[in-house]
Amino acid sequence: MNILKQQQKTLGELLINSGIINKEQLDAALKEQKNTEEPLGKILVRMGFAKEEDIINVLKGMLVVIFEINNESFGIEIIFTKEIIKYKKIVQIPTMPKYIKGMISIRDNVIPVISLNQIIHKKEDVITEDTRIIIVEKKNDEVGILVDKVIAVKNFHANDFEDLSKSSISAEKKYMAGIIKDQDKVITLIKSEFLFLGKFNE
Structure with missing residues (x-):
């Protein structure tokens, strides 16, 4: 893709x-x-x-939702983003891996929530007033990703983006589609398909 x-x-x-x-x-x-x-x-x-x-x-260009996890900047294309909501109570599911935080209900639709902080950094999430859940959708499937804060929605040009999807870096970091250079910052672009794999530690 x-x-x-x-x-x-x-x-x-x-x-x-x-x-x-x-x-x-x-x-x-x-x-x-x-x-x-x-x-x-x-x-x-x-x-x-x-x-x-x-x-x-x-x-x-490419519209990207920029968010922060553990003081690092990440992004996901807005075409895969259904909505961004404030943190709400997540119903935990026993015996699930740590990166699966549980389920939330939005308009009678039950959606799993995963923690990129657990997947990438192996750290517990700290919930604050800035915590958000980004609802990502693809082919009628939905998943929520827990993030520390949403920074902005920004449009980038093709020359701002470095595709790493087929590189050795991406092979090691399966969540990484590439990087976006935003002035003096580097934003890691998340592969949308990675969020729907179901298994992240194998």
């Missing part, structure tokens, strides 16, 4: 997640689109909600 594949979410969702427009602006542009049948991007520019260069950058 190409990590840099074109985003599958709509242009409006991508622009909102990038912080370029808000929902009210998108709704206004969609209403205008019904009357004019113009491309959404063109309408957003004409209405002054977005710049043409912003739209181009979003479409050719």
Whole structure:
């Protein structure tokens, strides 16, 4: 799977997640689109909600949710991210490995929660006001990942990303798809498929 594949979410969702427009602006542009049948991007520019260069950058880039675990920066592509919720009580399941924190219920949907801190650092999670659960989905499967805090949602260009999925580093660190260079910071991009393996220590 190409990590840099074109985003599958709509242009409006991508622009909102990038912080370029808000929902009210998108709704206004969609209403205008019904009357004019113009491309959404063109309408957003004409209405002054977005710049043409912003739209181009979003479409050719990669949107990533950046989060922190044990003072390290990680990221996951937003196309795999369903939602981010505040920490809520997790129902523990006896005899499960330490990295499986338990189950949570969201709108009558029961979702397993895993700890990347346990998987990567073999450390216990410290729950604070900043703790979040990122709900990741793929092919109708969902899993929650427990993180110390969510930093931002940011758009990156292809040249910011170094693919390590076939390198010896990735063979050792199976969770790593690559790294993203963000100014003076390095962000480890998590493989979405890794989160659905079910077994992480083998």
